[in-house]
Amino acid sequence: MKENNLQNNANSIVTANEIRTILSDFRIGKKPLAKLLGWGETTIIRYIEGDVPTAEYSNKLKAIAQEPAYYYELLLENRDNLTNVAFRKSMQAVLEKMTERKIDLIAQYMILFCQGDMSPGYTQWLLYYSQAFSLALLDKELFEEDYNVNSENAPYIRLYNSMKKHGVNVFEIPGGRLSEEEKKLINKVLDTFCWYGPKALKSLTSYERANFRISRDKEGRRIISKDTIKNYFKEILQQYDIHSMNEIHKYPDKRFQDFKAN
Structure with missing residues (x-):
């Protein structure tokens, strides 16, 4: 997966509500999502509580919110970062999202x-x-x-x-x-x-x-x-x-x- 797949949202930082939607849509917890992305365990928690993400991290979260196929790729590539239960639960959610239309x-x-x-x-x-x-x-x-x-x-x-x-x-x-x-x-x-x-x-x-x-x-x-x-x-x-x-x-x-x- 190439980094240029990330959308350039430099002027639009991801919001706490958008992050909550990601957690809900893909049925994944705050700490598991941070682990999946290779970030510190409390990163997502801090963003939801008001910390402002860097442009790089914001762009990645925006890409996840906008493109379920991108999240699907992340799940496959980084599945070892999650427990089997968390992986299966989130995989089912993203497959449903990818076939929503x-x-x-x-x-x-x-x-x-x-x-x-x-x-x-x-x-x-x-x-x-x-x-x-x-x-x-x-x-x-x-x-x-x-x-x-x-x-x-x-x-x-x-x-x-x-x-x-x-x-x-x-x-x-x-x-x-x-x-x-x-x-x-x-x-x-x-x-x-x-x-x-x-x-x-x-x-x-x-x-x-x-x-x-x-x-x-x-x-x-x-x-x-x-x-x-x-x-x-x-x-x-x-x-x-x-x-x-x-x-x-x-x-x-x-x-x-x-x-x-x-």
Whole structure:
């Protein structure tokens, strides 16, 4: 883990309340957190009681508060600094935090399904197709994030940046948070699109994106709305005679044949 992963918060010292939130979110005590970070045993206690952290220590605590994946890395690297009970308790908490958003949960399900053999970019495309076929076949969104239009060609840019920064982590996800229907759809998308390499999926998604109308969300960011994706893939279902999840494979198989024919 590189120190430049820490965010530069020189003008914003971590507050006592932010530290308390860290302790609560990651279910770890004041002394164990200090030990995990390699600091003096009473360091966290002193900060909560009013001592002002150094910029370096503040930045590290800010990074923990803002990025659960960073705390996950710290836990793995410094697990010998904790008792087994404290480690297991905090590890369970951080895994729950890392999959708090539905999109993160689904991404982790995909990573586990593929045994970690996925890049940040490839994960983006699989999330996009899972969302698209859920909207078209099931008439419901799989997760709430909109498709973001950006120079990275990463529809779900927050997740993409996090995976690029912290890498691909493989761990079991909390049970019961994905329905059997959702898992079946995701599995069908994975079985279908994982046959194709990055170049093939990049060309396919680029073709589709050229046919989408770009709009803006409430914050003015350029997006492709879920309704736009839904309507486009409803037409795909009709064009390629797709009536169920088991027939999703018809789309890329025939689309690539069309590409070759043209």
